[in-house]
Amino acid sequence: MPGTAFPAPALAVLGGDPAFAEPLHVGRPNIPRPERVLRRIREAMDRRWLTHFGPLVREFEARLAETAGVRHCVAVCNATLGLQVLARAAELDGEVVLPSFTFVATAHTLLWEGLTPVFCDIDERTGNIDPDHARRLVTERTSAVLGVHLWGHPAPTEELARLAADHELALFYDSAHAIGSAHAGRAVGGFGGAEVFSFHATKFINSFEGGAVVTDDDELAERVRLVHNYGRGDGARVRSIGTNAKMTEVAAAMGLTCLEEMPALLAVNREHHERYREGLADVPGVRLREPGPADRVNHQYVVIEVDAEASGLDRDAVAAALAAENVLVRTHFHPGCHRTEPYLREPRRFAPLPLPRTEALGERVISLPTGTAVTGKEVSAVCALLRRIVEHAPSVRRALRARPPATR
Numbered sequence: 001m002p003g004t005a006f007p008a009p010a011l012a013v014l015g016g017d018p019a020f021a022e023p024l025h026v027g028r029p030n031i032p033r034p035e036r037v038l039r040r041i042r043e044a045m046d047r048r049w050l051t052h053f054g055p056l057v058r059e060f061e062a063r064l065a066e067t068a069g070v071r072h073c074v075a076v077c078n079a080t081l082g083l084q085v086l087a088r089a090a091e092l093d094g095e096v097v098l099p100s101f102t103f104v105a106t107a108h109t110l111l112w113e114g115l116t117p118v119f120c121d122i123d124e125r126t127g128n129i130d131p132d133h134a135r136r137l138v139t140e141r142t143s144a145v146l147g148v149h150l151w152g153h154p155a156p157t158e159e160l161a162r163l164a165a166d167h168e169l170a171l172f173y174d175s176a177h178a179i180g181s182a183h184a185g186r187a188v189g190g191f192g193g194a195e196v197f198s199f200h201a202t203k204f205i206n207s208f209e210g211g212a213v214v215t216d217d218d219e220l221a222e223r224v225r226l227v228h229n230y231g232r233g234d235g236a237r238v239r240s241i242g243t244n245a246k247m248t249e250v251a252a253a254m255g256l257t258c259l260e261e262m263p264a265l266l267a268v269n270r271e272h273h274e275r276y277r278e279g280l281a282d283v284p285g286v287r288l289r290e291p292g293p294a295d296r297v298n299h300q301y302v303v304i305e306v307d308a309e310a311s312g313l314d315r316d317a318v319a320a321a322l323a324a325e326n327v328l329v330r331t332h333f334h335p336g337c338h339r340t341e342p343y344l345r346e347p348r349r350f351a352p353l354p355l356p357r358t359e360a361l362g363e364r365v366i367s368l369p370t371g372t373a374v375t376g377k378e379v380s381a382v383c384a385l386l387r388r389i390v391e392h393a394p395s396v397r398r399a400l401r402a403r404p405p406a407t408r
């Protein structure tokens with residue numbers, strides 16, 4: 001990258017060439033051992049068993065259950081359907097309290113199932129659901145709390161378990177980001193009544209598209225299994241309403257191979273995180289978000305916070321300056337579900353209390369590239385760019401202001 005030469009070339013936003021010739025994305029898939037994935041797919045084709053609980057799906061489920069430390073795992077075609085199937089299998093009704101600071105799928109799955117998502121605020125320190133705020137939103141219509149392990153950082157599981165017990169609510173987790181994470185030595189997957197992982201291509205462990213519902217509850221597992229297979233049980237006898245949320249053998253071939261390689265993938269993420277920590281340590285107004293002391297996380301999201309006053313630039317300006325260098329960052333999960341359609345239209349129904357911390361944190365965060373598609377050198381280069389963007393904050397601000405509005 002040209003930025004390593006001395007004197008440093010101009011930032012792209014100030015008229016220089018972009019630091020990267022090809023875009024650097026957040027969410028490029030990990031594809032460890034593609035030859036093993038292809039061999040597994042070939043074997044599935046030779047067996048002519050492509051879906052409907054084939055051997056690869058079964059093996060993937062068994063390994064996931066082991067990873068999560070639970071008895072049951074039902075693999076599904078994506079986490080969105082996994083959450084829907086879970087809500088249906090658990091017979092939730094009325095309102096479900098969940099954080100607004102999450103991907104919109106968390107909320108959509110509930111609304112899709114005829115439930116009312118009620119958004120609560122976060123603890124700005126962790127980005128996760130604030131259990132005290134959640135408690136204030138519980139009404140006689142509330143049937144469940146849906147926690148989210150945001151960015152793979154475990155939600156406050158003890159406090160949420162207390163809240164659920166006090167009000168006799170179901171407690172589930174959207175664990176889309178959190179396979180491989182743990183809290184107080186206990187793997188994510190075993191908290192609450194059930195948890196749902198995502199194995200979307202952009203996730204740390206991927207199955208192209210995919211997900212899984214994991215639980216220790218025998219009855220719930222049985223119902224999830226029914227609902228995800230058109231309500232059909234043994235002998236294809238229809239026992240309930242259901243949908244089709246099954247995982248294919250091709251997806252399981254990828255998922256299984258990624259899962260086998262999880263220790264190596266974790267090591268890469270950890271190395272990148274450490275490199276970001278070192279590279280950004282003394283950049284004014286830029287702070288790397290770190291997990292809590294009792295948490296072990298998968299580091300699939302590297303998230304920084306931009307303090308506009310200390311850095312001289314707001315988050316959008318930093319993101320725009322990085323984009324000019326071909327570093328295409330994300331702002332997960334700005335602006336919060338409550339400020340997204342259709343929830344935006346009915347604040348009294350979906351967000352009866354103000355969510356100032358969700359809104360404030362959403363304005364400050366940036367997700368940076370990580371995973372096996374990025375090299376350590378590239379991570380260092382991104383750090384160097386961030387440092388120079390902040391060093392040149394006044395010129396960057398002026399240059400961005402001079403751009404035509406559509407390109408800002």
Ligand code: T4K
Nearest residue numbers: 025026027028029078079080103105106176198199200201
């Ligand atoms: N709950 C939470 C908390 C979630 O974050 C999600 C999903 C869900 C539930 C639902 O899980 P799933 O039903 O998806 O299993 C992505 C993903 O589609 C989504 O899975 C994820 N969360 C969400 C946070 O991000 P986009 O729209 O940002 O992805 P996209 O297509 O723009 O990809 C991001 C970058 O990754 C691109 O700039 C390029 C790169 N990319 C992407 C794909 C798909 C690749 O390089 N290769 C690829 O194949 O939503």
